[in-house]
Amino acid sequence: MLFKPKTNRADFEREVLLEIAYMRDLHGDEAYLVATERARRPHLGGPRKRVIEEAARRLAAEDNGPATNARR
Known part of the structure; x- marks a missing residue:
């Protein structure tokens, strides 16, 4: 289930x-x-917030990677 608390990695x-x-x-x-904007929403909390923050972090790492910058 998408919004239930995550009990394992x-x-x-x-x-x-x-x-x-x-x-x-x-x-x-x-x-x-x-994703970054969604992670900053004040009403978002708990496990869902952690999932969105991690997704934003990973997307940021991809966005700032050397291969992405070479295409710009």
């Missing part, structure tokens, strides 16, 4: 990967910016 990892895929599918190249 495998569940957390799966949710992060799903969030990343969702953000990329929906927002394309803007996925990092949207």
